[in-house]
Amino acid sequence: MKITGDQQLIKKMNKTIVLNTIRQQQPLSRADISSVIGLNKATVSSLVSELIESQLVSEIGPGESSGGRKPTLLLFNRSAGFAIGVDIRVNDLLAVLVDMEGNVVREKTVPLEDYSPGKVLDQIRKTIRGLMRRLPASPYGVVGIGIGVPGLVDEKSQVISAPNLGWDNVDLYEALSAEFGSNIHIDNEANAGAIGEKLYGAGRDSKDLIYLSIGIGIGSGIIVGGDLYRGTSNFSGEVGHMTVAENGPLCRCGNRGCWETLASEKALLDQAGTLWKDHSPSLEDILKEAKQGNEQVLTLLEQIGSQLGVGLANLVNILNPELIVIGNRLSLAGDYLRQAMLSTLGKRSLSYHRKQTHVDFAKLGIRSTALGAASLPITAFLAEPDVSVTEAALNS
Template sequence: MKITGDQQLIKKMNKSIVLDTIRQRQPLSRADISAGIGLNKATVSSLVSELIDSRLVTEIGPGESSGGRKPTLLLFNKQAGFAIGVDIRVSDLLAVLVDLEGSVIREKSVPLTDFTPENVVDQIGKTIRLLSRRLPDSPYGIVGIGIGVPGLVDETSRVVSAPNLGWDNVDLAGALAAEFGGNLHIDNEANAGAIGEKLYGAGRDSQNLIYLSIGVGIGSGIIVGGALYRGTSNFSGEVGHMTVAEDGPLCRCGNRGCWETLASEKALLDRAAGIWRDHTPGLEQILDAGKRGDKQALDLLNEIGSQLGVGLANLVNILNPELIVIGNRLSLAGELFEEAMLQTIKNRSLSYHRKKTHVDFAKLGIRSTALGAASMPITAFLTDPDVSVRELS
C-alpha cells in the first residue's frame, strides 16, 4: 500500500512540476519539458495529456522544427480559473479579481467606517460575491480567496492583533470559510505585498528583497532566497517598531521613538496638521502642494524622506538586501521625497552593504497587497491541480 501511495505522490509532484514549467517557459513542446526537467518523454506526454484534459494547458499548434516533425507547442490556460485578493485597509478595503497569471479582471474599493469584525466580514462577503458574478467561462471558476490584514496573523491564520482596526484574536478565516470554502488564505498585508511585488512587480528579478508597506504604520515583508521569511511565530517584519529616536514620539505600541511615528503617512499628516492650522490636508493635497512647489509641503516631504532614510539605512546594514521596494500610500509621494531619502541612506549606511542594494517604488501601486493575497490561493491550487473548488453563488 505504501508503494502505491508513494507512486501517487510522486506523480502529483511531477504533474505540478510539468505545469509550473509550462507556466514559466511557455510556449514550449513536450520535448522541451522533458529536456528541461529530466523526466522521460513518455511520462511527460502522459502528464501533459492529463493537464490538457483538465483544461489547465492548451495546444496552440506547431513550433519550429529542428530537423524532424514540427513539435506541438503548449500554453498555460490562464483563464482556467480565477482568484480574489482582498486588502483590508484603515479607510477601505480593496478587492481584485484576477486570472491565474495575476492579471486584473475587475476590482472594487469599498469605504470602511465601521471596523468591527462582523461588519468587515460582511463587507468582504458582499464584495467577493459582487466580483464573482458573470465570470468569464472557465472550468474552475473561483479557485480561492486571499486576504491581507494590517496586523499580526499567526500560523493558523488567526488575526492575533490588528491595532488600527481594533482587533484582537479574530478568526477571520473561520468566519468566511463556511461560505467560501477551504482555499482561503489570511496573511499580514505587508507579507502579501512582498509576494505581489516579487511575482508581478518590482521584485520579479530579485531573490532577496524587503517590501515596505508605508501607510498609517510601517510594516515589511522580507523575501530571502525567493521565499517569504516569516520568523519563529509568523510575526516577522514589524520594522515600524524599530526604535530610531530614544526619546521620540509616543507610539501606539507603548514605546517611544518607533520608526513609524517619524516616517509613516500618519507622521506626515500629524506634522501637516501643525503647519496648516486652518485646515487638515490629506496626503493628496500635500502632494498637489509639493508638485506646485509649495515650500512648506516640500520641506515636510523632505523631512519624512530623511526619516525614512534613517530606518532604511538600518535595514541595509542589517539585512544587506538586493532590493528595497516602498509601497502603500506613501509611495505616491515618492518622487518628492526620494532625493532626501537616498541621501540619508548614503550618509548612514555602510558603503559595502549599500553597494548592491537598489531602492525602488512599488510597480503595482496600491494593488501590491491585493495581488499578493490573490496569488496565495492560486499557488495552492496549481500545486495540487486536482483540488476541488467550491462554486460561489
C-alpha cells in the same frame, strides 16, 4: 500499499513540476519540458495530456522545427479559473478579481467607516459576492480567496492583533469559509505585498528583497532566497517599531521614537496638519500642494524622506538585501521623497552593504497586497492539479 502511495505522490509532484515549468517558461513543447526538468518524454507526454484534459494547459500550434516535425507548443490556461484578493486597509478595503496569472479582471474599493470585525466581514462578503457576479466563463470559477490584514496573523490564519483596526483574536477564516470554501488564506498585509511584488512587480528578478508597506504604520515582508521569512511565531517584519530616535514621539505600541512615528503616512499627515488651518489634510492634498511648488510642503516631504532613509540604512546594514521595495500609500509620494531618502541612506549605511542594494517604489502601486493575497489561493489550487473539471464545477 506504500509503494503505490509513493508512486502516486511522485506522479503528483511531477505533474506540478510540469505545470509550473509551463507557467514560468511558456510557450514550450513536450520535448522542451523534458529537457528542462529531466523527465523522460513519455512521462512528460502523459502528464501533459492530463493537464490538457483538466483544461489547465492548452496547445497553441506548431513551433520552430529543429530538423524534424514541428513540435506542438503548450500554454498555461490563465483563464482556467480566477481568484480574489482583499487588502483590508485602515480607511477602506481594496478587492481584486484576477486570472491565474495575476492579471486584474475587476477591482473595487470600498470605504470603511465602522472597523468592528462584524461590519468589516459583512463588507468583505458583499464585495466578494459583487466581484463574483458576471464572472467570465471558466472551468474552475473562483478557486479561492486571499486576504491581507494590517496586523499580526499567526500560522493558523488567526488575526492575533490589528491595532489600527482595534482587532484582537479575530478568526476571518472561520467566518468566511462556510460560504466561500476552504481555499481561503489570511496573511499580514506586508507579507502579501512582498509576495505580490516578487511575483508580479519590482521583485520579479530578485531572490532577496524587503517590501515596506508604509501607510498609517510601517510593516515589512522579507523574502530570503525566494521564500518569505516568517520568523519563529509567524510575526516577522515589524520594522516600523525599531527605535530610530531614543526620545522621539510616543508610538501606539507604547515605545518612543519608533520608525513609523517619524517616517509613515501618519507622521506626514500629523506634521502637515499644522500647515492646514481649515481641515486635516489628506495625502492627496499634500501631493497637490507639492506639485504646485509649495515650499513648506516640499520641505516636509524632504524631512520624511530623510527619516525614511535612516530606517533603510538600518535594514541595509542588518540584512544586506538585494532590493528594497517601498509600497502602500506613501509610495505615491515617491518622487518627492526619493532624493532625501537615498542621500540619507548613502550617508548612514555601510558602503560595502549598500553597494549592491537597490531601492525602488512598488511597481504595483497600492495593489501589491491585494495581488499578493490573490496569489496565495492560486498557488494552493495549482499544487493539487489532480482536481477534475466535474469536481471543480460542483464546488464553484
